[in-house]
Amino acid sequence: MTESVRLHVSDGVARVTLNRPDDGNAINLELARALRRVVERIAVISPRVVVLSGDGGTFSSGGDVVEMAAADDLGDYVYELATTFHGALASLSDIDAVIIAAVDGVAAGGGLGLALCADVVLASERALFLTAYEAIGLSPDSGASYLLPRVIGASRARAMSAVGLRLDAAAAQEIGLVHAVTPSADLDDAVWAMATRLAARPQTHMAASRALFRGADPQEFRRHLEAEAQAIRAAAASPDAARLIREHAIRAERSAAALRRRAERARAA
Incomplete structure (x- = not known):
């Protein structure tokens, strides 16, 4: 079975790639668990830079609504998904490495939260x-309600x-969500130029620096993630949700089927 999260480590840089391209790199339980395992490996490897990206031209479309819709108990499923993914994000925040998010295409919901966990977004x-x-x-999770106001301001985040x-990329750069914007074809080169430069120097201060910029208490982020998980579980209990x-x-399944058909035609051509 194909790994839903790939890890490649070279010259002090760990590249983490979400690998569900046919589903927009949507976050299901399998991916959340795989990301948590990958982050645990990274903590042992101790790279100086971590690069987060998504395969197939999408960073991540967010939580997997198809798997949510199939759950026997939506509230329990959403809570398990949130807490599993949150565990990966919390551990990622504790790593002494510069975290770069390479965002190509959509970063929505949990994908946005993952990008916000980065120190630099390209x-x-x-x-x-x-x-x-x-x-x-649903209410926000994946740290979005904690990190987004700190990046773009509380009023903008609420709105x-x-x-x-x-x-879009230009608007995100204008308000500080994105550090730099490049043509899609040049994104990998820009990311690796930055990653290589940053990997040439020690980064053992990064976890402490990240906590200080967020508010000094390293446990505050973890407490907020748990509050988000409880809130999204309650929201999922709504019949409207x-x-x-x-x-x-239904729309996601149709879109995924169309993507698979296009990919098959491209392979046959």
């Missing part, structure tokens, strides 16, 4: 950032969530 010109939770009747605002998730799951 984006292609086709990147798109959105909270997405509101579209399926982004309330109205479902989508930020269940209905919206089912509707989105």
